[in-house]
Amino acid sequence: MYNAGASRTSGAHRSCQKDPVPHRDLPHPRLEIDRQRAEFADAAVEDRFNRHHLPERSAQLKISLLFCAAFYVAFGATDVATLGPTTTAGVMIALRVLVALIAGAGLLAITRRPESVRVAVLAACNVEIVGLAVFMVLCWYQPAAMTWNVMSQALILMAIYVNIPNRFIYAVWIACGSSAVFCVMLFVQGSLRMDDQVALVLLLMLGNTLGYIGARRFHLAQREQFRSAILLEQLADRDPLTGCFNRRVLQRGLLDAELARARRYGTALSVILCDIDHFKRINDTHGHAAGDHVLHEFGGLLLAMTRETVDSVVRYGGEEFLMVLPETDLDGAHALAERIRHAFGSTGSAVELGQFVTATASFGIAAVPALDPDAPDRPDMLVEAADAQLYAAKRGGRNCVRGVAVTAAPVRSTA
Numbered sequence: 019m020y021n022a023g024a025s026r027t028s029g030a031h032r033s034c035q036k037d038p039v040p041h042r043d044l045p046h047p048r049l050e051i052d053r054q055r056a057e058f059a060d061a062a063v064e065d066r067f068n069r070h071h072l073p074e075r076s077a078q079l080k081i082s083l084l085f086c087a088a089f090y091v092a093f094g095a096t097d098v099a100t101l102g103p104t105t106t107a108g109v110m111i112a113l114r115v116l117v118a119l120i121a122g123a124g125l126l127a128i129t130r131r132p133e134s135v136r137v138a139v140l141a142a143c144n145v146e147i148v149g150l151a152v153f154m155v156l157c158w159y160q161p162a163a164m165t166w167n168v169m170s171q172a173l174i175l176m177a178i179y180v181n182i183p184n185r186f187i188y189a190v191w192i193a194c195g196s197s198a199v200f201c202v203m204l205f206v207q208g209s210l211r212m213d214d215q216v217a218l219v220l221l222l223m224l225g226n227t228l229g230y231i232g233a234r235r236f237h238l239a240q241r242e243q244f245r246s247a248i249l250l251e252q253l254a255d256r257d258p259l260t261g262c263f264n265r266r267v268l269q270r271g272l273l274d275a276e277l278a279r280a281r282r283y284g285t286a287l288s289v290i291l292c293d294i295d296h297f298k299r300i301n302d303t304h305g306h307a308a309g310d311h312v313l314h315e316f317g318g319l320l321l322a323m324t325r326e327t328v329d330s331v332v333r334y335g336g337e338e339f340l341m342v343l344p345e346t347d348l349d350g351a352h353a354l355a356e357r358i359r360h361a362f363g364s365t366g367s368a369v370e371l372g373q374f375v376t377a378t379a380s381f382g383i384a385a386v387p388a389l390d391p392d393a394p395d396r397p398d399m400l401v402e403a404a405d406a407q408l409y410a411a412k413r414g415g416r417n418c419v420r421g422v423a424v425t426a427a428p429v430r431s432t433a
């Protein structure tokens with residue numbers, strides 16, 4: 019990968035910014051799904067997926083927490099009916115209220131931190147773990163209602179697997195762990211006949227198996243859909259001949275975002291408009307397919323010589339390309355353009371067996387200097403300035419680089 023040196027600094031500010039447009043395609047292995055965990059294998063992609071689904075997940079979680087709180091407290095009536103107005107019944111109701119409070123705290127946390135995936139996961143885990151622990155205590159003190167309680171446990175399992183949005187792996191651990199504890203309690207308590215105990219254990223195993231299969235299918239299907247959407251978006255943003263971005267990416271605000279970022283952080287920004295010289299002649303002499311091949315090679319060279327995840331290369335027109343170079347000043351952009359010009363002009367493109375075409379390219383640069391209070395605020399000003407420089411390069415004999423610093427202050431140009 020090309021390293022532009024001192025005048026092109028690292029993308030330190032960029033990592034904390036939200037990109038309107040991805041700079042390069044995510045390579046396909048990063049979109050792999052770990053089918054056991056039912057999550058994307060790459061943590062960054064999984065995070066992107068979670069953020070995308072957070073509003074819808076939070077809305078569902080809020081409803082689930084409300085229902086949990088309401089039903090936990092409502093079932094307190096059965097404690098009083100079974101045990102009468104005793105201290106044990108009072109303690110049970112207090113425990114039920116505790117679960118409702120935990121659910122309420124989760125609801126409050128999600129409302130206050132709607133942007134946090136961690137808070138949503140924590141709220142789901144807390145209510146599940148505390149709710150199940152309290153449920154075990156309630157069951158322990160009501161051995162006569164054990165059959166009903168196993169059925170309740172099976173329904174709670176469904177809520178954990180399906181209704182309460184959580185990480186699949188956490189749901190599996192919490193549901194299976196609580197079922198195991200429940201089975202141990204069933205045997206230790208010994209309030210049921212052995213055949214009933216075995217039947218109830220099988221019932222819990224069935225609940226977990228069905229829940230596992232259903233939840234896993236749901237988690238995988240959601241991620242497969244997300245992956246397809248990403249791949250389609252990548253296809254829509256790319257020019258199939260060169261692999262560079264197409265103009266749609268500019269319409270989606272790539273340059274606007276980079277200019278806004280440069281102005282905000284006081285960093286430099288350069289754009290280079292470049293055009294293959296006498297390209298029509300290549301088409302006319304060697305045919306359109308050969309022209310396509312030269313375009314393909316030129317696009318590949320631009321991509322290879324710019325910084326992955328930082329710079330963007332857009333096929334701007336037929337044989338014209340626009341490079342957007344954040345944190346790059348005029349000297350840095352000029353040096354890069356010279357390197358590309360030299361690399362392209364000195365290597366031919368094999369257009370047929372044993373037949374090479376050599377071509378040259380011209381470059382026009384417009385650069386916003388770092389810490390410039392008069393930096394332009396319209397991206398079209400940059401593109402127009404780069405276009406004027408490209409025109410000057412063409413008029414100046416082609417196969418050369420022209421550049422200008424775009425600012426309200428006196429301009430400096432390079433030749």
Ligand SMILES: Nc1nc2c(ncn2[C@@H]2O[C@H](COP(=O)(O)OP(=O)(O)OP(=O)(O)O)[C@@H](O)[C@H]2O)c(=O)[nH]1
Nearest residue numbers: 293294295296297298299301306307309310336337
């Ligand atoms: N093979 C091929 N040719 C294309 C493509 N897009 C545009 N062109 C051709 O590129 C040529 C551009 O020609 P001009 O605009 O005259 O520019 P030029 O011949 O490069 O001359 P200068 O830019 O002045 O050096 C036209 O003949 C277009 O048909 C493409 O995708 N493939």
